Amino acid sequence: MLKQVAVFVENQPGSLRKVTTALHEHSVSIYAFNSYDTPEFCILRMVVDNPVKAKEELTKKGFVTRICDVIAIRLEDEMGVMDKILGSLMDSNVNINYIYSSFGYSNQMSAVILHTDDAAETEEALKKEGYDCINSLF
């Protein structure tokens, strides 16, 4: 299973930047991230190469940071691939809490990252449908 880092960020100009600066200073690379438009604050979710170090450094800087499990499936470059994955999850009756994707650079694979209430169960269901969940993006 893939580890995701979630950070509590206030909705102010420059607040995301403080997170990326802290990670950059300690050579932590970001492979995927997302945040939504919420009024007061947001949860910035990321996949990084060293989640433990990311949490440690961000906590030192005063950020509330949490590591949790997410499901990641490799995205092949072919027509209808997302539709197929989502179809399989629907057939298995899995509800997705949120979904985002990683960037696809040459040295890493691009993937769809999703969070469900029970990651282990979701992984099992996907396996039955012939998908391999990955635990690293590089």
Added chain:
Amino acid sequence: MIWAPEETYSREEIQAIQLRKLKQTVAYIYEKVPAYRQKMDAVGIKPADIQTLKDLEKLPFTNKSDFRDNYPMGLFARPRKELVRVHASSGTTGKPTVVGYTRNDMHVWTNNVSRIACMGGASKEDVAQIAFGYGMFTGALGLHAGLENIGASVMPTSSGNTKKQIMYMQDLGTTLLVATPSYALHLGEVVRSMGIDPEEDLKVRIGLFGGEGMTEPMRDEMHRVWGNSFLCTQNYGMSELCGPGVAGECPELQGMHINEDWFIPEIINPETGEVLPPGSKGELVITCLGKEALPLIRYRTKDLSMLMYEPCACGRTTVRMENLFGRSDDMMVIRGVNVFPTQIEEVILQIPELGPHYEIKVERKNRLDVMTITVELIDDRLLDSYSKLSELEKRIRKSLKAALGLDATIQLVAPMSLQRFEGKAKRVTDLRGDGL
């Protein structure tokens, strides 16, 4: 240790001292302070009318405004050349309140503070770090003298420069910390963030807190930060009365013992001025006994408390004042409901996902009062989903509604993002303009 025999006198003995000193004080102020003589004349009271302690009720009150009207030294009973010390308290608006001491006043003050320090567990073995701001404020020099007087080693670090405070704490083996409760919490947070465990790595075991009130949940928070064996007490005073040294908590933590042979407390209804019986909540009024430079009769403190005359398990017989319910000055009226910041603090400190610091903002939107409370999120488990965060928000609102009967907007911010205070914390911003 009990510093003075007067702290264990019988009620009759205490009252005999009080009556004797009250008669002297009233005669003295009538002779020496024209501003108060005029007040007495206006209601037709002469010093000879004071024959019992109950007669105190006949005397006019002294208010903060009397200091303003007689600025800077119009209430003083002694000429400037007899003063050996002058202090001032910063008013929130306008001129400060100036107070003064004769040599004898200094002696009385120092010993009264020594009593309070002993009550809070201090002894000559202690290394006392005074993290109150020095300067014109009475708190720092008051505790300084009182602790030195009992033989403790006093370190006047003053407030601020938190890293240096911690360095001295480590290197010089501080055992006793004097600070405002909010600064003590901040210091503790920084100590912990530096990877220092106060219980293992430091010798700090006593906290003597003052300058602002400390609620029970705040004391619990203090134990979480400084360790369970930390003996933290609060003490009470204000510069008009002498500074610290009016009252303090003993280890029983059942209210603050008042130095009754020097101060007579009363509880009044703040609206009518009527004296209320023991056990009633109301505004604390203090008469200072035997003060030479600045005698003060029936001073309205604006602090809300209650008096308990039962003897205490610590062995002292002096009356105890209930820890402050708040200041009548701090009370906000929001949508017609009386709200004290301490009520809000109690709610916030009972929610483990939040840090102990908070800010309250009151504004008027569409002719309606809106209260926004900003709190620091400290529990990372809430980051699992937005619904957990909004559940927390709902839970805070529900608890506040139960405690205050009012709805509030909650704003969650990152830890350590709210302002920390070295002195008295300023947590309320009222933007309504009319102050109502």
